[in-house]
Amino acid sequence: MITDRYLVGTRLRLRRAARPDGGGCELKLTQKVPADRPGAVQGLTTNTYLSPAEYDLLALLPAAVLxxxxxxxxxxxxxxxxxxxxxLVLAEAEFTSDEEALAFVPPEECMAEVTDDARFTGGRLVGTSRQELMTWLAEYGIRPDAPQ
Structure with missing residues (x-):
């Protein structure tokens, strides 16, 4: 389980991620700066790994939680x-170069490509209502609440 705290008024995210092996949690402060050009190219990401005390101190700041x-x-x-x-299920691939990112072909099970849609970033999703999400998905022809 991952719990992200998007610090109000910043581009910073505080993350607590349970390790899959049950060996505690990874705690980090992240800043993601989007690429200044469209497409599946890498932006800038800075991670600072935190001690539990550092995490607890930063967790006192106002945040929206996802x-x-x-x-x-x-x-x-x-x-x-x-x-x-x-x-909502989102898949994300990370690459070591822009060339790798541009060459990536999503699996056929993927229903929509939302890389260039800022609405599907954690910072936007954290404040999104169910109705907003359904409207956004409908723009991609996806209607998950429709009767099957």
Missing amino acids: SKTRFSVPPLGVDVFGGPLQG
Whole structure:
């Protein structure tokens, strides 16, 4: 389980991620700066790994909270959301170069490519209502609440 705290008024995210082996949690402060050009190119990401005391101190700051379960399906990290985002599953691939990112072909099971859609970033999803999410997905032809 991953719990992200998006610090209000910043581009900073405080993360607590349970290790899959049950060996505690990874605690980190992250800043993600999007790439200044469209497409599947890498932005700038800075991670600072924290002690429990450092995490607890930063967790006192005002934040919006988003929780998800992440599964590793190489080369993808697959996030499954609950709460108002119940049913949303996003897959993200990370690469070591822009060339790798541009050459990546998503698996055929992927229903939509949302790389260039800032609405599907954690910082936006954290404040998204179920109705907003359904509207966004409908723009991609996805209607998860429709009767099957």
